[in-house]
Amino acid sequence: MLIDTHSHIYSEEFDADRAETIARAKTVGVSHIVLPNIDMSSIERLSALAHSDTNFFYVANGLHPTSVNANYKTELNDIFTDATFALLPNVVAIGEIGMDLYWDDTYQKEQKEVLDFQLEYAREKKLPVIIHCRNAFAQIIDVMSARDRSGLIGVFHCFSEDYKSAKCVVDMGFYIGVGGVLTYKKSILPDVVSKIPLTSILLETDSPYLAPVPHRGKRNEPSFVACVAEKLSQIIGRDYDDVCDVTSANAKKLFDLI
Ligand SMILES: [Zn+2]
Numbered sequence: 001m002l003i004d005t006h007s008h009i010y011s012e013e014f015d016a017d018r019a020e021t022i023a024r025a026k027t028v029g030v031s032h033i034v035l036p037n038i039d040m041s042s043i044e045r046l047s048a049l050a051h052s053d054t055n056f057f058y059v060a061n062g063l064h065p066t067s068v069n070a071n072y073k074t075e076l077n078d079i080f081t082d083a084t085f086a087l088l089p090n091v092v093a094i095g096e097i098g099m100d101l102y103w104d105d106t107y108q109k110e111q112k113e114v115l116d117f118q119l120e121y122a123r124e125k126k127l128p129v130i131i132h133c134r135n136a137f138a139q140i141i142d143v144m145s146a147r148d149r150s151g152l153i154g155v156f157h158c159f160s161e162d163y164k165s166a167k168c169v170v171d172m173g174f175y176i177g178v179g180g181v182l183t184y185k186k187s188i189l190p191d192v193v194s195k196i197p198l199t200s201i202l203l204e205t206d207s208p209y210l211a212p213v214p215h216r217g218k219r220n221e222p223s224f225v226a227c228v229a230e231k232l233s234q235i236i237g238r239d240y241d242d243v244c245d246v247t248s249a250n251a252k253k254l255f256d257l258i
Contacts (some may be wrong), residue, residue, distance in 0.1 A: 002229060002244050003251040004033045004222040006096075006130065006157045006177060010042065011048040013208040013219055018049075021129035022056075025222035029244065032257055033222055034204075036060040036096040036130050036157075039067035039077050048088045058257060060095035060130050061090045062118055065111045066103075072110050080121060092255040094122040095130025096157060099143075102134040111136075115143050119152060128254050129154035131174075135223050137161050143167065155254065159189070170200045175254055179204045179210035180220060183231045190235045198236065202254065203228050203247045216240045 004025065014021055025033065035046050035057055043061075050057040063072075064080050066091035076104060078084060085091060097118040099111045121258045122129045133140050133156055144152075149172070156169050157177035166176055178201055203225050205211075212227040233243040251257065 001246045002029045002203065002225050003248045003257070004030055004205050004207075004225045005202045005251050005255070006036055006179070007033050007207045007222050008035070008209075009207055010035055010045040010083040011034070011208060011223060012045075014050060014221075021221050021223070022053075025225075028223045029223060030222050031060060031248070032056060032251070034058045034060060034092065034130075034251075034255060035094075037062055037079070038064040038096075040075055040084075043079075043084060043087060047089075049255040050089050054089050055258075058090045058092045058255060060093035061085060061088055061091055061111065062094045062130070062218070063114055064096050065098050065115070065132055068107050068111045068114050070107075072107070072114055076114055076117060091127070092257065093128045093130050093154070094118050094125075095154075096132045097107045097129055098132035098134075099136035099140050100134040101136045101139070108139070110221075112139065112143050115140065116147060118221065119144065119147060119149075122149070122154070123148070123152045126151060130177075132158070133157045133161070137165050140234065144172070153254065155202050157202075157204060158210065159192070161192075162188055163192050163195050164197050169194055175200055175202045175250060177202045177204045179206050179228055180210040180216070180224070182228055182235075183213040193232060194236055198238065198243065198246045199250060201232070201247055202251050203232070226241045
């Protein structure tokens, strides 16, 4: 069994062959896929796909940091209404949320505010969070450290920081989301995953982005989560089936999946 804890296959990149893509994922043993939201413009597509198979798709609702702009208050309000949640089956997390200062830090202050709001929402609703962190690890830790974090759990998805940061995440009781980057030649992730316990790791694809070797540069898809599991098994010297079982159990525990 494999769980892709982060995929955007509701996006238009899969419109031409979504059914085949899902079938391929099931063929390699994927049993659940978590679909994280981006903003209001993605809700309808996400909802339609999630409703198509409620035993397979699970949903995270939230506002992505790259969608935080001058209009963020309206966007945030619209996402966190009962009406929006009513559109979504199987909501198991708040995500994806976080900070992204890679391309643009114009809205850094607003990103912090939006992150903090969503962390509080998740804490109140007792839902885990899916954190997107790009060039903003210190800033995210600042926001998290400044607030009441009791009961808050989650995953730093598509983790790309060093061991020291990974340890900080694990010490907070959070998971590390590992995807295609693990398979890249210059990646520092092999060092990270060999030093943190397998019980703190979730597998993901972040499809359609960041396809693992040997598919690097092409469109990523949930079936490729098997390549990530394979690579992880080689790096840490554990059985492939073991890696699949432990990481799936981690995902089930965090997202309370059936
Ligand atoms: Zn994502």
